[in-house]
Amino acid sequence: MMPxxxxxxxxxxxxxxxxxxxxxxxxxPSPIEAFEGRLGRLLAMPxxxxxxxxxxxxxxxxxxHVEQGLSLQGGDRAEIMGLVxxxxxxxxxxxxxxxxxxxxxxxxxxxGTICVRSNAAREASHAFYAALGYARDKTQHVYRKPVxxxxx
Numbered sequence: 551m552m553p554x555x556x557x558x559x560x561x562x563x564x565x566x567x568x569x570x571x572x573x574x575x576x577x578x579p580s581p582i583e584a585f586e587g588r589l590g591r592l593l594a595m596p597x598x599x600x601x602x603x604x605x606x607x608x609x610x611x612x613x614x615h616v617e618q619g620l621s622l623q624g625g626d627r628a629e630i631m632g633l634v635x636x637x638x639x640x641x642x643x644x645x646x647x648x649x650x651x652x653x654x655x656x657x658x659x660x661x662g663t664i665c666v667r668s669n670a671a672r673e674a675s676h677a678f679y680a681a682l683g684y685a686r687d688k689t690q691h692v693y694r695k696p697v698x699x700x701x702x
Contacts (some may be wrong), residue, residue, distance in 0.1 A: 557647065596639055
C-alpha cells in the first residue's frame with residue numbers, strides 16, 4: 551500500500567501547540583502562549599506565510615515559515631525563516647513538500663529569489679538544501695545585542 555500523498559496547507563491557530571512542539575525539537579522552546587501570539591500576528595500579515603503538513607492523529611509532521619522581505623541592496627526576496635520536520639518523519643519527503651510550498655508561495659508573489667539561513671552546526675540541513683538546488687552564497691557571523699525598550 552502506498553503511503554498517503556504529503557501536502558502542505560496554510561497553518562491555522564489550532565495548530566499552535568503542534569508548531570510549538572516542533573519548534574522545541576529545533577532548539578527553540580517557548581510557551582504555547584508565545585507561539586499563539588506570534589502565529590496570530592503572522593497569519594494576519596500578507597507578507598508572511600506559515601504552512602504545515604498534517605500527520606496522523608492531529609499531529610503535524612512539519613512546518614515552514616517564509617516571508618517576503620525588502621532590502622535596499624537586494625530588493626524584494628523571499629526567505630525561509632524557519633523549517634522543522636518532526637524527528638520520526640525526517641527523510642520521508644516532508645521537508646521537500648514544505649520547501650516546495652515556500653517556493654510556490656514566493657513565485658506566486660513574483661519573487662524571483664528565495665534564500666534560507668542554516669546554522670553552521672546543522673550539517674544535515676546543509677546537504678538537504680544542496681540536494682534541492684540551493685547553493686551556499688556566503689558565510690557570515692550573527693551579532694546580537696538587546697536594546698533598551700523605551701516603552702513597556
